[in-house]
Amino acid sequence: MIGNLREKNCTTVFPDLKTSYTDTYYLRIENGKFKAPDICQPLHITVKDSPWSPSINVPSDLKEHQSVTVTCSAFTPCPHSPPQLTWNLQQDSLRQTEKNTDGTFTTKIQETITLSDTHDGYNIRCSARYPVIGGNKTAETEVTLSVSYAPRNTSASISPSGLVSAGSWVELSCSSRAKPVNFTWFRNGIKVSEIQNYSFIVTEEGEFYCVAKNNLGNETSSRICVSIKDSPWSPSINVPSDLKEHQSVTITCSAFTPCPHSPPQLTWNLQQDSLRQTEKNTERTFTTKIQENITLSDTHDGYNIRCSARYPVIGGNKTAETEVTLRVSYAPRNTSASISPSGLVSAGRRVELSCSSRAKPPPRFTWFWISKHGAVNVSVEQVYKLNATEEEEYYCVATNDLDQQKSYVSFVGIKDDRSSGFLILNILKILGIVLLCISIISFECWFRFSKKPKKETEEPTYVNNVMETKAS
Numbered sequence: 001m002i003g004n005l006r007e008k009n010c011t012t013v014f015p016d017l018k019t020s021y022t023d024t025y026y027l028r029i030e031n032g033k034f035k036a037p038d039i040c041q042p043l044h045i046t047v048k049d050s051p052w053s054p055s056i057n058v059p060s061d062l063k064e065h066q067s068v069t070v071t072c073s074a075f076t077p078c079p080h081s082p083p084q085l086t087w088n089l090q091q092d093s094l095r096q097t098e099k100n101t102d103g104t105f106t107t108k109i110q111e112t113i114t115l116s117d118t119h120d121g122y123n124i125r126c127s128a129r130y131p132v133i134g135g136n137k138t139a140e141t142e143v144t145l146s147v148s149y150a151p152r153n154t155s156a157s158i159s160p161s162g163l164v165s166a167g168s169w170v171e172l173s174c175s176s177r178a179k180p181v182n183f184t185w186f187r188n189g190i191k192v193s194e195i196q197n198y199s200f201i202v203t204e205e206g207e208f209y210c211v212a213k214n215n216l217g218n219e220t221s222s223r224i225c226v227s228i229k230d231s232p233w234s235p236s237i238n239v240p241s242d243l244k245e246h247q248s249v250t251i252t253c254s255a256f257t258p259c260p261h262s263p264p265q266l267t268w269n270l271q272q273d274s275l276r277q278t279e280k281n282t283e284r285t286f287t288t289k290i291q292e293n294i295t296l297s298d299t300h301d302g303y304n305i306r307c308s309a310r311y312p313v314i315g316g317n318k319t320a321e322t323e324v325t326l327r328v329s330y331a332p333r334n335t336s337a338s339i340s341p342s343g344l345v346s347a348g349r350r351v352e353l354s355c356s357s358r359a360k361p362p363p364r365f366t367w368f369w370i371s372k373h374g375a376v377n378v379s380v381e382q383v384y385k386l387n388a389t390e391e392e393e394y395y396c397v398a399t400n401d402l403d404q405q406k407s408y409v410s411f412v413g414i415k416d417d418r419s420s421g422f423l424i425l426n427i428l429k430i431l432g433i434v435l436l437c438i439s440i441i442s443f444e445c446w447f448r449f450s451k452k453p454k455k456e457t458e459e460p461t462y463v464n465n466v467m468e469t470k471a472s
Helices: 417-450
Strands: 002-004 009-011 023-025 028-031 034-037 043-045 055-057 067-076 084-087 094-099 105-114 123-132 135-144 147-159 169-179 182-187 190-193 197-201 206-214 217-220 224-226 236-238 248-257 265-268 275-280 286-295 304-313 316-325 328-340 350-360 364-371 374-379 383-387 392-399 404-406 410-412 458-463 466-471
Touching (some): 055 135, 067 084, 084 105, 147 206, 169 182, 169 206, 236 316, 248 265, 248 304, 328 392, 328 410, 350 364, 350 392, 350 410
Parallel strands (some): 147 217
Antiparallel strands (some): 002 009, 055 067, 067 105, 094 105, 169 197, 182 206, 206 224, 275 286, 304 316, 328 350, 350 383, 364 374, 364 392, 392 410, 458 466
């Protein structure tokens, strides 16, 4: 107890408040042996083990270009050690602690910002960190700004695009980034609709545009010219997405049918006995379809499906065709491993092991070395490079989302370079012996020839034109 009761000014202070102090309390005045409790006015105190969450005050009805002041406030039980406030706005925001009319205190930070369309959806977060015995306790609050702004990036589109056939349905779509927004469609300057997506049956050509508008402004889209063509409607081919081998799928070819009593004749490069029917659509138009169920395999990947619609017209027929290409996923197949260089290699030589497989999506490759304890994962690349040190066996595995396949085992063989050296040495020895023998024989022949005695020969002489014989 602190204060002076005689002056009607006293206070009870709880140092180091704990959650166990949650209870009902009574004021009791003691004077000697006399005690006077005030049981009629008890005070219940609840102690929470969490700080007070701050509050963020943002003006209502926010609009772009508007300058507003955002305030984050936190209850301050101890004005001499107020909570520290931080937020994701400028950290040099004005900070102050104020005394309230009820005698309590509040700490605030404020920031003035000029709003733009980028502030719409922006989250402001403010945290209050309270100093307590032994550390701090923090609480956070978050609010999202909702800012109105004038239309921008207004555009118009048409479906189907390009030239359209008379009597066909066309949908015009208007888009704009604005909050809030209303749309209005105009044809040749005359208002025809006040919805975002405007659908109608083409009867004549015209120029269309849309206007996006709200209380802050408006914006006009570019012009769209709707022209009528004198050609039949191309059929559409519907193929399920994410095709996989072994999957059974239904493929549909559809064609707009302006005259249900004389529908177009549909043909395609699938079975010609496909189911054919004419259906009525919700917008009171008709569509003719043919369907076929097929079981996919890897051979269907890249297969082109062509469907033609032949419309009966006065004086003959008009035909339009559509083509789509199938994209089928299939498990790895034809997985093989190759080695370069092939055959036996010298110890320490660089060797490349390459893995190949036909699969879609493209497979992931894993190389395994067959040790005496079993297969060991040595690489996850398509090409595995190593220095050959001893004879070893390897194989690869190709894997995708559908399955995996293992290649045959590749053998890395090491050749004995010492045997080659001995062979070359023996060949050189033999060549040396042959050359030596040839040298000896040649020398002996020369020696014998040089020691052979000379024979006497007669040399003819001529005297007075008469030949004489002179002994040599």
